[in-house]
Amino acid sequence: MKRLKFVMRYGKKPQTFWDNVLWSDETKINLFGSDGMVRVWRKPGEECAPSCTVPTVKHGGGRLMFWGCFSAKGVGNLAVINGNMNGPMYRDIMDKNVLQSAKKLNLKKGWHYPHDNDPKHTSFVARAWIVETKLKVLEWAPYSPDLNPIEHLWSEVKE
Structure with a gap:
């Protein structure tokens, strides 16, 4: 119901409205491997074939965390999250x-800043700011999260 309400409220906004939106979010980039389960399809007898094995690293291989933003006018700042x-x-x-x-991207007065309902985004200190x-x-x-175009940008960065 709330997704429908979102679409009803913003679905017919003109392009000039969307040109003044500063999209942002955080992402994690794994330095080696994946967080999830990896499945490999193989035929009998191919268990040790290089094309059917997935290399691993003990303790996850590390990660980098970033916050970034962009608008229709380009990319904004990028922050490393420690x-x-x-x-x-x-x-x-x-x-x-x-x-x-927003200043760097020359967003017009009255620009909008969407962020999802992640607890850190809705925390008291974030709302106060x-x-x-x-x-x-x-x-x-x-x-x-699929409504936020920055997810597509993060996907390109990770590739």
Whole structure:
């Protein structure tokens, strides 16, 4: 129902509206391998064939975490995230990057900043910063990361 409400509210906005949206999100890039289960299809007798094996590294192989943003006018700042992000860390990233990116991208007055309903995005300190800076937040449909075009950008970066 909330996804439908989101579409009803924003679905017919003109391109000029979307040109003034600063999309942002975090991503994790694994330095080696995948987080998930890897399946390999093989025929009998191919168990040890190089094409049917997946290399592994003990303890996960490492990861890098980033926060980034972009608009229809280009990419904004990129921030490295050290450790697990929480509300205060997200507030600090917004404080150092959101307004600077909007200025760099020449977004017009009244631009919007959507972010999903992740707990760090809706934390007290993050919401307080948004009120303090008078940021216009694009109301987000819960469980809808697929609506955020930055997910496609992160996919390209990871490739």
